[in-house]
Amino acid sequence: MSRTTITLRAAACAALLAAAALPASAQFGGLLRNLPVPIPGVSAPAAAPAGGGDLIQMLQQSLESIDEPKEIEIGRQLAAVLLGSKPLHADMGLQRYVNELGRWISLHSTRPTLPWSFAVIDDPGFNAFAAPGGYIFVTKGLVDRVDEAELAGILAHEITHVVDKHHLQALKSKAAAGFGATLVGSQLRGDARGLVQSQVLSLIRNIYTSGLDKGDEFDADRHGVALAARAGFDPYGLPGVLQQLRTVPQDNPLFTLTLATHPPADQRLDNLEQAMGKRLDAFAGKPSVSIMQRVQAR
Template sequence: MKRTLWNLVLPGLLVLVPISAQSQDAAKVLGGLFQGFLKPSPAPANNAVDLVSLLSQSLEQIDEPKEIEIGRQLAAVLLGAKPLHPDMALQRYVNRLGRWIGLQSSRPDLPWTFAVLDDPGFNAFAAPGGYVFVTKGLIDHVADESELAGILAHEITHVVGKHHLKAIRKTAQTGLLTRALASQLSNNLAGGLSNQLLLLGRDLYSKGLDQEDELDADRSGVALAARAGFDPYGLVATLQQLRTATPDNPLFALSLSTHPAAQVRLDQLELAMGQRLDSFSGKPPVTVAQRLTRAGNR
């Protein structure tokens, strides 16, 4: 029983993340994986992306390449605030796990990219187009792989549902970012990240998403985790841990302030899940440390 999922997953994942990457040195691999965040994409002048103009359009008008570009820029904002964790085995593991779950979503063709930020807090972030980050503190606090899978599936659901796009559109439309900023954004795009984009990203990641979208990400995330072969109660277990955290605990403060109360999330999940997903549960738990050892990454 204990080997079913990993045996199922590993062949496909090896295609996604070449094993030769393991022999490269950490900086090189990180550089390769993430250089796209740090350098502006070559946007021809006649095709310059005016992010704020884009965001004033309807969601339907923001096509997938533009969505990915907005996400890439926001991911760079996140990476500017927190560095990547230097543990390459851990980075590869989280990227494989996340990509496997992303492939089970309704948007398997997005350039799904997962990474661990070097931060002791308990947090997960996503950006449009398929970028998902978890903090090292979160990795250290999840009891097993199904909890991490549940959190990744929650974030993947935000991306699939374009929840961040919706949130930053709202901000752009309420006038927090004015046309003046828009023109600066446009001008600065070729030269890297602008202060305005930084503001937009900070606003998004400090205020959080629409609370209904959070509850949707819980419900759909649980179903997605189950579809990917994980115990759907992983996310439930994480929420139980959050429920007992006090708001002034700096480890959990941001997670708690940007999400509905853990008890509300648990109640909503119970309503949505009922006993439908019980047949998926009861898998033997595997910790992240065990997974890294078994995968031969250490």
């Protein structure tokens, strides 16, 4: 990357980070009470999404022609596949807290009117997942290892993926690259329906096991830090998570997927340091609050 490109990106980030100085309209803790536990309209599929062919048809359209209702439907089908692999955690107090926290942060994004839903998956691994349209999941293993500011940073990172349609773009690219030729051959044999379903599942799983483009992850880090600060949280929450990831052994099975689908933590920290500098130091240093404190105080 040229020095000019780096300078232009840094300038763009500086403008975004400066926007974080806008005060939140109110504090998170006192608002968004009694929201419904997610995930509305989503249930885990027994095998493959029933509308697999419709999903592929939507992904074959230009990004501009995928309107918000179509984007939400694509996300709903992806969320169903994610829930098909692991159930939601049974603690409804924790589910409601994470949903409130995520909804509060999403209100400070550039797409506050999406039907945002946040949930905790009953899995000991350290992972977070986003799907188009505002579906975001974190694992119980992640929640157990972070405090509120760190969780806010992670959710802001995932919200940025949704806002900027990173998964939608990746799905379209993968569908265009590997799906069409196989489907044509299947249609000639008359077994397209079964292939569509299996290909859709393969496509969705591939997105979450191979990860997004490195540039998308760096952008989600930079914009996520600014979004978390704008929502009233310590902007160093996400860097704190990355510091934790730096020390994790590569062979730790609970972190395998996260480490495999993201750039190295050192690279992400260096990128954030260039973007943030000391611009957000005034918003840092807030007392650490544990998630269990929040849940038990409700």
